[in-house]
Amino acid sequence: VIRTQYLLSHSRDREYISTFVVGVAVNAVVNIILIPVYGAIGAVIGTIAAESAMCGLQVFLVRAELDLGNYVRSVLPYFVLSLLLVAGVRLTAQLLNGDSLGDLLLLILEGLIIYVVGGLVYESCSGHKNMSPVVTTGLEKVKKQFQK
Numbered sequence: 433v434i435r436t437q438y439l440l441s442h443s444r445d446r447e448y449i450s451t452f453v454v455g456v457a458v459n460a461v462v463n464i465i466l467i468p469v470y471g472a473i474g475a476v477i478g479t480i481a482a483e484s485a486m487c488g489l490q491v492f493l494v495r496a497e498l499d500l501g502n503y504v505r506s507v508l509p510y511f512v513l514s515l516l517l518v519a520g521v522r523l524t525a526q527l528l529n530g531d532s533l534g535d536l537l538l539l540i541l542e543g544l545i546i547y548v549v550g551g552l553v554y555e556s557c558s559g560h561k562n563m564s565p566v567v568t569t570g571l572e573k574v575k576k577q578f579q580k
Contacts, residue, residue, distance in 0.1 A: 450489070463475060509554050
């Protein structure tokens with residue numbers, strides 16, 4: 433987001449390219465070290481390390497211009513909801529102990545319910561309205577489809 437919405441839109445190509453070069457270098461070093469030992473998992477770790485290095489450097493470069501702490505605080509409740517979603521779905525997946533399409537659909541539905549209901553409860557308590565308009569619009573579209 434910082435790269436696309438800030439660096440590039442403010443013609444800060446030099447910073448973007450430098451973070452990209454750092455990412456390539458980190459990816460190459462980590463891949464050289466980990467792929468011989470861990471194979472594809474090493475490549476995954478290399479990619480995550482490269483993206484993390486790029487993101488960290490981009491955050492560092494814009495720290496004086498953007499109130500990043502405010503952005504982190506605003507998404508923290510949704511991050512907690514995501515953790516609850518993962519915990520709930522994993523627990524249910526262990527209880528189902530199956531791999532059918534029905535089980536998958538149930539897990540998707542459970543995740544959706546946990547996140548949307550949790551988000552709406554948070555928003556009703558906090559006064560923030562990030563999800564409410566999206567959910568309302570989505571429900572209106574579904575309602576219109578059933579009315580056809």
